[in-house]
Amino acid sequence: MGTLDSVPVAFSAAVLAYAAALRVFDPALGNGEAQHLATRAIVESDAVHVDARLVVALIAVESSWRPDALSRAGARGLGQLMPATAATLRVDPDDPAANLHGSVVHLARLLARYGMFAPQARYERALAAYNAGTGSVARAGGIPPYRETQLYVRRVIGLWRRLCGL
DSSP states (O other), rough: OETTTTTTTTHHHHHHHHHHHHHHHOTTHHHHHHHHHHHHHHHHHTTTTOOHHHHHHHHHHHHHTTTBBOOOOOOOOOTBOOOOHHHHHOOOTSSSSHHHHHHHHHHHHHHHHTTTTTTTHHHHHHHHHHOOHHHHHHHHHTSSSOOHHHHHHHHHHHHHHHHTEE
């Protein structure tokens, strides 16, 4: 594999492709910021063995890759971390790199929590828990009967599948 400025060419190509996708989700992102966030998404995902395309899809649905996103409920940043979740993860939800790190770690923990399920159910439960909380998933025995959460899970999985070329 060749290198470009001591970075593997394949990694550089992936960063450029991911950065282009992030700019589709948030056209206000500059090239440098999009490349930085794309690099962080790939590195953070790889560190916890989560498909980076799933992370891209989750963040796209959560915030459209807007680092300053703020929900009515108080969720903050790229991964729309609630302040209590960000505190538990020991990340600053207003720092895009820290928020992305916390979001990826949180997702990885949820995927591990539901690891005993078949892949489809595992991902559905993890995404539902990311959106509505683990208690809601436990009470429902799967995706809770909340329209918002059901739509959220479908949107993230659908976008993930498109990013995978399926």
